[in-house]
Amino acid sequence: MSNLDTLAISNRFSELPSSFYTRLAPQPxxxxxxxxxxxxxxxxxxxPDDVDSLSRWLPKLDGSALHQGFEPLAMKYAGxxxxxxxxxxxxxxxxxxxxxxxxxxxxxDVHLKGAGxxxxxxxxxxxxxxRSSIREYLCSEALFALNIPTTRALGLIASDTPVxxxxxxxxxxxIRIAETHIRFGHFEHFFYTNQHRELKLLADxxxxxxxxDLANSKTPYVDWFHQVVKSTAEMIAHWQAIGFAxxxxxxxxxxxxxxxxxxxxxxxxxxxxxxxxxxxxxxxGRYAFNQQPNIGLWNLSALAYALSPLIxxxxxxxxxxxxxxxxxxxxxxxxxxKLGLRMPHEHDGALIESLLLLxxxxxxxxxxxFRYLSNMGTLxxxxxxxxxxxxxxxxxxxxxxxERLELESKVESGEVLxxxxxxxxxxxxxxxxxxxxxxxxxxxxxxxxxxxSEVHRLASLLxxxxxxxxxxxxxxxxxxxxxxxxxxxxxx
Numbered sequence: 502m503s504n505l506d507t508l509a510i511s512n513r514f515s516e517l518p519s520s521f522y523t524r525l526a527p528q529p530x531x532x533x534x535x536x537x538x539x540x541x542x543x544x545x546x547x548x549p550d551d552v553d554s555l556s557r558w559l560p561k562l563d564g565s566a567l568h569q570g571f572e573p574l575a576m577k578y579a580g581x582x583x584x585x586x587x588x589x590x591x592x593x594x595x596x597x598x599x600x601x602x603x604x605x606x607x608x609x610d611v612h613l614k615g616a617g618x619x620x621x622x623x624x625x626x627x628x629x630x631x632r633s634s635i636r637e638y639l640c641s642e643a644l645f646a647l648n649i650p651t652t653r654a655l656g657l658i659a660s661d662t663p664v665x666x667x668x669x670x671x672x673x674x675x676i677r678i679a680e681t682h683i684r685f686g687h688f689e690h691f692f693y694t695n696q697h698r699e700l701k702l703l704a705d706x707x708x709x710x711x712x713x714d715l716a717n718s719k720t721p722y723v724d725w726f727h728q729v730v731k732s733t734a735e736m737i738a739h740w741q742a743i744g745f746a747x748x749x750x751x752x753x754x755x756x757x758x759x760x761x762x763x764x765x766x767x768x769x770x771x772x773x774x775x776x777x778x779x780x781x782x783x784x785x786g787r788y789a790f791n792q793q794p795n796i797g798l799w800n801l802s803a804l805a806y807a808l809s810p811l812i813x814x815x816x817x818x819x820x821x822x823x824x825x826x827x828x829x830x831x832x833x834x835x836x837x838x839k840l841g842l843r844m845p846h847e848h849d850g851a852l853i854e855s856l857l858l859l860x861x862x863x864x865x866x867x868x869x870x871f872r873y874l875s876n877m878g879t880l881x882x883x884x885x886x887x888x889x890x891x892x893x894x895x896x897x898x899x900x901x902x903x904e905r906l907e908l909e910s911k912v913e914s915g916e917v918l919x920x921x922x923x924x925x926x927x928x929x930x931x932x933x934x935x936x937x938x939x940x941x942x943x944x945x946x947x948x949x950x951x952x953x954s955e956v957h958r959l960a961s962l963l964x965x966x967x968x969x970x971x972x973x974x975x976x977x978x979x980x981x982x983x984x985x986x987x988x989x990x991x992x993x
Contacts, residue, residue, distance in 0.1 A: 508546075508547060508548075508570065508601055509547075509601060509602035510568075510570035510571065510599050510600065510601055511599065511600045511601075511602070511608065512571070512572040512599045512600065513600055513608075513706075513710065514574070514576070514597060514600075514610075515572045515574055515597075515599075517702065517703075517706065518699065518702075520577070520696065520699055521576065521577060521699070521703070522574040522575060522576050522577055522597075523574060523575045523577070523591075523619065523620050523621075524572070524573070524574045525573065525574070525575060525596070525619060526564060526567060526573055527563070527564025527567065527573060527596055527613055527616035527617055527674075528564060528616060528617025528618065528627070529560075529563055529564045529565035530563060530564075530615075530658065530660030530661075530662045530672050530673075530674060531660055531661045531662045532660055532661040532662075533559060533560075533563045533565070533658050533659070533660045533674070534559075534658065534659055534660070535555060535556075535559060535656065535657070535658060535659075536631075536634075536635070536638075536656075536657040536658065536659045536673070536948065536953050536956060537638065537656065537657050537953065537956055537957060537960060538550070538555055538655070538656045539642065539653070539654060539655050539656060539960075541964075542653055542654075542655050542678060543655060543656075544604075545603045545604055545605065546601050546603050546604075546609060546611075546655070546678070547601075547603070547604060548655070559658070562598075562613070562656070562658075562676060563613075563658050563674055564613065564616060564617075564674075567598070570599060571598040571599040571611070572598075572599060573596040573597065573598050573599075573613070573616075574596060574597050575591060575592035575593075575595070575596055575597075575619035575620065575621055576591060576592045576597060576682060576683075576687070577591040577592075577621065577687075577690060578590055578591055578684055578686035578687040578689070578690045578753055579686050579689045579690035579693060579753070580684070580685065580686030580689055580751050580752040580753025580754075581686075581689070581751060581752040581753075581800070581803050582751040582752075582753070583751065583783075583787055584787065584799075586689075586693070587753075588690070588693060588694070589621070589623055590621060590623075590686060590690075590753050591619065591620070591621025592619055592621055593619055593621045593622040593623055593625055593627060594614060594615055594616065594617070594618075594619070594622065594625065594626075594627040594628060594629055595612055595613060595614040595615070595616055595619075595677075596612065596613050596616045596619070597610055597611075597612050597682055598611045598612065598613055599611055607680065608680075608710070609678050609679065609680060610677075610678065610679045610680070610681060610682050611655070611676065611677075611678060612676070612677040612678070612679065612682055613674055613675075613676060613677075614629050614634070614637075614674065614675040614676075614677050615627075615628050615629030615634065615672060615673055615674040615675060616674065626664065626665070628662070628664045628672045629664075629672065629673055629674065629675060630664050630666060630670040630671065630672060630673060631659055631670065631671045631672070631673040631945070631948060631949060632670060632945050632949070633765070634657055634673040634674070634675045635657065635673075635941065635944060635945050635948055635956055636764060636767070636941055636945070636989075637654065637675055637677075637764040638654040638657045638675060638956075638960070639936055639941060639944070639956070639959055639960060639963065640764045640767055640936055640941075641653050641654045641677075641761070641764060642654055642960060642963060642964070643935070643936040643963040643966070644745070644761055646963055646964050646965065646966050647739075647743055647932060647935075647966055648739075649736070649739040649740070649743060649745070649761060650732070650735075650736045650739065650758075650759055650760040650761060651760050651761035651762075652677055652678065652679040652756070652760055652761065652762055653677070653678045653679070654675055654676065654677055654678065655676040655677070655678050656675075656676045657673065657674075657675055657676070657956075658673060658674040658675075658676075659671060659673050659948070659953075660672050660673060660674075670949075671949065679756070679760065679762070680711065680758055680760065681707070681710070681711060681756065681757060681758055682756075683703070683707060683756070683757045684752070684753050684754065684755055684756060684757060684762070685752040685753070685755040685757065685800060685801075685803065685804045685807070686751075686752050686753035686755075687703060687757075688700060688703065688704070688757075688804060688807040688808060689752060689803065689804070689807045691703060691807075692806070692807035692808070692809070692810070693807070697810045700807075700808075700810060700811070701810070701811060704722060704725070704808070704811055707725070707757055708721055708722075708725050711757075711758060712725055712728060715728075720816075722808065722811040722812050723812055723813075723816045723820070726804075726805065726808060726812055726816075726817065726820050727820045727823070729757060729759065729801070729804070730801055730820045730821065730823060730824050730827070731759075731823075731827050732758060732759025732760075733755070733759045733797055733800075733801055733824075734759075734797065734824050734825075734827040734828035734831065735759065735827065735828070735831045736759045736760065736761060737793050737794055737797045737828060738794075738827075738828045738829075738831035738832040738835060739831075739835065740761075740793060741790075741793065741794065741832055742832055742835035742836055742839065743769075743932070743935075744769055744770035744773070744790075744867045744868060744935075745767065745768075745769055745770075746767060746768045746769075746770065746777055746778075746779045746788075746789070746790040746793070747761070747767055747788065747793065748765055748766035748767050748768065748779045748780040748783070748788055748989065749763070749765045749766060749780055749783075749788060750788050750793065750796045750797070750800065752800045752803050752804065755800050755804075765780070765989070766779050766780035766781070766782070766783075766989035767779060767989070768938050768986070768987065768989065769868070769935045769936060769937055769938070770790065770867045770868075771866055771867070771868075771937065771979075771980050771984075771985045771986060772864040772865065772866055772867075772985060772986070773857065773860035773861050773864075773865060773866070773867040773870075774790070774861055774986070775790060775791040775857065775861060776789045776790065776791055776792075777789060777790040777791075777986065778790075779938075779986075779987075779989060780989065781989065794825075794828055797824070797828070798821065798824050798825070801821060801824060802821060805817040805818075805820070805821060833845070833849060833850060833853070835930070836849075836853050837849060838926075838927075838930040839871050839874075839875075839927065839930050839931050840852075840853070840874070840902070840905075840927070841875070841906070841909075841918075841923040841924065841926060841927040842905065842906075842909055843909065843918075844909055846905065846908065846909075848905075849905075852901060852902065852905055855898060855901070856898055859894065859895070859898055863888075863889050863890065863894055863895075865888050865889065866888070866979055868931075868932060868933075868935050869888065869977070869979065870885065870888060871927075871931040872928070872931045872932070872933050872977075873885045873888065874927070874931070875924050875927035875928045875930075875931045876924060876928070877920065877924055878919070878920040878921035878922075878923065878924035878925070879921065879924070882899065885899075906920075906923075928967060929967055930967075931967070932966035932967050933966065933967065933968070933969065933970075933977050934962055934963060934965075934966045934970070934973065934976055934977055935966065936959070936963060937980050937984065938984065938987040938989065939980050939981065939983070939984025939985075939987060940959060940976060940980075940984075941959070942984070942987065943955060944956045944958075944959055958973075959976075962976055
């Protein structure tokens with residue numbers, strides 16, 4: 502346990518000029534209470550983990566008696582939303598409280614989401630509701646446990662404050678932790694308002710704070726942009742391999758560090774569908790699952806344009822030209838891991854694509870298929886075949902797969918893996934448990950009645966998604982029909 506007064510708090514962003522933000526205090530909620538506290542992350546940040554301390558710290562984090570070390574502010578940024586530029590953006594319901602150095606010597610933003618009205622609320626109330634806050638808490642931690650670059654959640658606060666969306670709901674606050682909250686949209690704001698001095702200052706600070714290896718570079722902005730392209734491409738490759746749809750990839754939702762950011766209408770794929778749309782407001786499928794790689798490039802191109810005062814067009818294009826190969830290389834590496842293939846082969850792409858087509862044609866659950874595949878060493882083929890209406894449907898692909906495994910054993914250097922050994926490795930890449938939307942919905946319904954037990958249960962389960970957890974076996978079952986492909990709104 503630590504004392505709040507001993508935390509290594511800094512406020513680097515607040516030292517930038519006032520054009521970067523607006524200072525203001527959070528607006529406290531009524532009868533606030535903890536829903537859940539992330540003990541593991543709290544330990545990293547040297548926060549307390551005992552109940553008595555948490556009760557005393559609640560007002561220091563929810564805004565009612567904010568700790569004096571924090572200097573809360575709402576960031577100003579802009580962004581492209583569904584392809585159209587919107588200059589009127591910024592932290593409309595969240596505040597950056599400050600930064601804390603963790604035990605790992607990294608510096609992390611502490612951000613309070615749902616903190617009330619700011620100058621950037623755009624007629625909104627500045628609040629977040631319990632429903633969306635639960636979704637973000639669980640999903641950010643689920644992605645972290647799946648080894649996907651992401652922001653995280655330290656704690657979730659519920660209240661009796663009424664918030665009006667499609668119906669009256671209860672207000673909540675999420676304490677979000679990130680290495681930075683700087684987005685593509687920050688740079689777009691300064692570019693489109695012709696504040697090029699501020700644009701350069703922000704780029705310099707991002708490089709200083711987050712890319713110290715570029716300190717002595719002769720072309721720091723070009724080298725930095727190359728790294729942004731790489732981290733963004735690899736993040737999206739992770740999404741595609743695990744079956745995660747973000748749902749609203751606006752440029753103001755894109756982290757400059759390539760970490761999953763702003764969880765709204767996300768969804769993990771159930772029955773595989775390449776064009777899966779999880780956001781019911783995405784009428785044209787701009788952010789469909791299979792469009793995410795293309796949108797990643799589109800967003801990076803928008804960022805490149807905003808950085809044009811710092812980077813020559815040819816240099817930006819050179820970096821962007823590497824995007825598809827970086828993403829493809831990472832994606833196929835991740836997919837080979839899921840299939841238990843250690844050595845690349847020229848026909849791996851065809852093997853993977855034919856599998857995805859088969860899964861879509863047969864409406865097969867994406868996560869369960871790969872998990873069953875990774876159990877073949879002990880359970881054989883029957884569980885996989887049982888997923889299909891006709892056993893004959895999977896046989897041609899399985900034949901190709903086993904032929905590929907035979908080729909693998911011929912080209913591997915060193916010890917050749919047995920099927921049991923190969924499957925053991927595969928299970929570290931194929932989760933048994935994912936955050937299906939219907940599971941979140943059930944947890945939300947209980948929480949809205951004051952029962953947070955299911956939120957805690959899911960949070961515990963999802964910290965070990967690759968492990969066998971007999972006490973949670975039912976959470977690995979196929980979702981009910983009503984729970985498949987739920988479309989979620991952006992409303993929070």
